[in-house]
Structures are given as structure tokens and as C-alpha cells.
Amino acid sequence: MGNIYLDHGATTPMHPAVIAAMVAEMENNFGNPSSVHAFGRAGKKSLMTARTLIAGSLNAEAEEIIFNSGGTEGDNTALIETALAQQKFGKHIITTSIEHPAVIEPLHYLESLGFEVTYLPVDEKGQITVQQVADNLREDTILVSIMAANNETGNILPISEIGELLVEHQAIFHTDAVQAYGAFDIDVKKQHIDLLSVSAHKFSGPKGVGFLYKNKSVRLPALLKGGQQEEKRRAGTENLPAIVGMAEAVKILTPLEKKNRKHRYQELATKILVELKDAGIDFSLNGDPQHKLPHVLNLYLKGIHRDVLLMRLDLAGVAVSSGSACTAGTIEPSHVLEAMYGHDAPQVDESIRISLGYENTEDEIDQFLEILIAEVQRLKK
Structure with a gap:
């Protein structure tokens, strides 16, 4: 056995089609997408094709997808940079007691900087309610981060209803969708999601690559400083073979x-x-x-x-x-x-x-x- x-x-x-797509990209398209010559333009074309495909899977616009190293980077960027950018409007954040460490640890860091975090308790089924979020919303709440699905129990949380609740509030809505993406449909516009983190290795893609969806109306400074990549939103040369592999994994999920x-x-x-x-x-x-x-x-x-x-x-x-x-x-x-x-x-x-x-x-x-x-x-x- x-x-x-x-x-x-x-x-x-990794799905065999993902591996094949990555190998083909490595063999045939090694140019830096930031270079202006033909090799670089070919790389940029692959990058834009992947970006457009992935954006379509969420009903997002291509410019709203920021490629990165995965869920941890996405969560850290969304939480830390949003909090620092919005602190003039308040320093209160709402999350749950069952978030992934990639959310909990950045929030602990923000607490050390003087931010106040409310951790919503769950019932014996591991669920929260929209009413809990509503009851804890304050005028100085600037960020709500609720995972789309829990990685340990598989619970799906009510992110659509929470997104609807926050439409008239200043709080930016982030969801860690690392475990959920690919398992069920997510529409960031209909669900009023401002920020969403995804990691490719959870749906038959390669490790070390993912993306952060950022609604174009949200001001979000880059966590990584340096080059001009990702329209100045995430410095560092893009991992093109991995991004192409991730896009192939998305394509498979019809x-x-x-x-x-x-x-x-x-x-x-x-x-x-x-x-x-x-x-x-x-x-x-x-x-x-x-x-x-x-x-x-x-x-x-x-x-x-x-x-x-x-x-x-x-x-x-x-x-x-x-x-x-x-x-x-x-x-x-x-x-x-x-x-x-x-x-x-x-x-x-x-x-x-x-x-x-x-x-x-x-x-x-x-x-x-x-x-x-x-x-x-x-x-x-």
C-alpha cells in the first residue's frame, strides 16, 4: 500500500498542468517583466495574462491584484499597512478568536503600537454572527478582518453579511481567503470585500506565491519598499513561473x-x-x-x-x-x-x-x- x-x-x-505551465515559462520566458526590451515585454505579457485571469475569478479588476509570496505576506500587508494608514480615523480593529496566525500575529504587533483589537468569541460550533460584529463596531473602528473559512474546522463564516454591514461604515473589510479560495465562489464586489488574501499552494498551485486583492478605492502603502514592481505596491522582481503556475491552477477551477x-x-x-x-x-x-x-x-x-x-x-x-x-x-x-x-x-x-x-x-x-x-x-x- x-x-x-x-x-x-x-x-x-501541484496539479500536473500547473507543473507543465511553470516548466514552459521557465524554459521559454526568462525575461524580467520590468525590462523594456523584447524579453521583458514577453514576461510582462505573461504577468498581465495571469493578473487578468485571476482578477476575473473574483469579479475584480486586473489592477486590483497584487502578486506576492502568499497568504502570510498578504495578511501582514492588509492589516499592518491599513492600520497605519487609517490610524488618524481611529485605532480600533475587529477580528475573531479563530483566525490564522498570519492574522493574529500582525494584530498582536499592532496592539504593541497602541491599536485596540476586539477578538470576537465563537460558539461551540466555531461560528460568529453578524450581530457580534455590529455590536462591537465603533466610530473609531478602522478595520474588520474576518476569515472566509477556518483552516482547522472548515467553517464558512458570514463574510457576505459582514461586508453588507460595513458598506456605510468607515471600516475597511479584509478577509483571509487562503482556505476558502477555490472551494466556493467569491465575488469581491457583491460581497463588499476591500482586501482579500490568497495563497496558491492551497489549491494545487506552487508554494511561495499568492496575491492580495485590493479594492482600487483603498489606500494601502506597500509593505515591501524598493523597486517599482506591481505599480509600486509590492517591491521585488515578480516570481513569474510561480505566478503563471498559480494562474493555471485558477484556470483549472472552472x-x-x-x-x-x-x-x-x-x-x-x-x-x-x-x-x-x-x-x-x-x-x-x-x-x-x-x-x-x-x-x-x-x-x-x-x-x-x-x-x-x-x-x-x-x-x-x-x-x-x-x-x-x-x-x-x-x-x-x-x-x-x-x-x-x-x-x-x-x-x-x-x-x-x-x-x-x-x-x-x-x-x-x-x-x-x-x-x-x-x-x-x-x-x-
Whole structure:
């Protein structure tokens, strides 16, 4: 039996078409897009083609897409530069207690500079309400940052309703869409989103590249200073092969492809839940089953410590996780599950995340379930 990869929430394998597009770009188009000669113009053409394609996927304009190194840079730019630029109008920021570290850490930095951050609590399903945002809005609120979907539970948060709420308010609305982009449709104009962060490696693109959508009406100084790239919005020579690869990954995600993947993930996820129940495994689902990404399952396996189970699954050739890959290798518990259940709740130490990908087969899921059920039963004894 080969290894089984079920940790697509951490990163995804690159699609073969993405690899082919990147190789072709590296072989045939090495010019710097900022150069004025023919080689540079060819590079700029590739850059603009990718920018236009990606903008179209969000109902944005090409000039509103800023290429960067991924979600962390996008979040840092959106939060830090917006706060510093808007501080004359106030220093209050609203976010949630379940954001990715790429959002939480920049906000902690801003707190050290004198900004005030309200962290909205979540209920036991890991959800917030629009009313919570409304209740905490103030005249001096300058920024609201709410993730589109949680990376650990898969919960989809009410960003459309929050965007609508903020239309008449001065606060700029940012959403970390790293886990959500490609899983469901996002329309930045209809949803009134001002800033949106995306990372290519979450949807079969290359690592180290992503983009920040910035509504053209938003004033946002560059986080990185230097050259004139990205219309002076992000200094540094663009990683053209990676950007082309990211655009190819976006091109693959047609409406039909997204629909088919969603249906497939729902089938496989249902199979996992049904077979665990039939095997008598004592478990429950963490998160909101009515509002969640179809490819993410966060399971509380009662009485089974996550670290021991993850080690045994890894030895058996199965890759799952206990939460965000950005906190992997540490002994820190999931801040998302702590926010949902409390610091001392058993769910914090006895939950694993299974995240599916387009290449996973039913046979793989059958093999995974056989291994998982056997290991849980063994550990129970």
C-alpha cells in the first residue's frame, strides 16, 4: 500500500498542468517583466495574462491584484499597512478568536503600537454572527478582518453579511481567503470585500506565491519598499513561473470542476463519518456541519490523544494533522478548539483534521478507514 495524503488543508500537491505551465515559462520566458526590451515585454505579457485571469475569478479588476509570496505576506500587508494608514480615523480593529496566525500575529504587533483589537468569541460550533460584529463596531473602528473559512474546522463564516454591514461604515473589510479560495465562489464586489488574501499552494498551485486583492478605492502603502514592481505596491522582481503556475491552477477551477469536486468531497466525507459510526468509534464532528467546506473534517475521537494517533497513522503511511500546519512541530494546543470549547476541554487534545484533495480515491479512503479504525480500537484497549 502506498502512502495516503489527507492533509490538503496544510498544502496540496501541484496539479500536473500547473507543473507543465511553470516548466514552459521557465524554459521559454526568462525575461524580467520590468525590462523594456523584447524579453521583458514577453514576461510582462505573461504577468498581465495571469493578473487578468485571476482578477476575473473574483469579479475584480486586473489592477486590483497584487502578486506576492502568499497568504502570510498578504495578511501582514492588509492589516499592518491599513492600520497605519487609517490610524488618524481611529485605532480600533475587529477580528475573531479563530483566525490564522498570519492574522493574529500582525494584530498582536499592532496592539504593541497602541491599536485596540476586539477578538470576537465563537460558539461551540466555531461560528460568529453578524450581530457580534455590529455590536462591537465603533466610530473609531478602522478595520474588520474576518476569515472566509477556518483552516482547522472548515467553517464558512458570514463574510457576505459582514461586508453588507460595513458598506456605510468607515471600516475597511479584509478577509483571509487562503482556505476558502477555490472551494466556493467569491465575488469581491457583491460581497463588499476591500482586501482579500490568497495563497496558491492551497489549491494545487506552487508554494511561495499568492496575491492580495485590493479594492482600487483603498489606500494601502506597500509593505515591501524598493523597486517599482506591481505599480509600486509590492517591491521585488515578480516570481513569474510561480505566478503563471498559480494562474493555471485558477484556470483549472472552472465552475463545473468546483461543483464536481464539492460533490466528490461530500461523498468521501460522508463515507468516513458513516463507517466510523458503523464501527462503533466514539467520535463527534468539530465545527458547523451546515456551514463548512466539504473537504475538511475535524474529528473529536474521544479518549484518543491526537499526538499518539498521528504518530501511529504516520507510521502506517497516512498523513492527517491536528490543525494548522503553521503551528506544526510545537506542543501548543489548537487555539481554534480552545476558543470553541475552553482550554481544558478534551476536544483540544483528542481531535484530528482530515482534509481531502481532488486526487484522493475511494480506495484510499477505504484503506485509511481500515487503518484508522484499527488504530483507534488498539489505543482504546
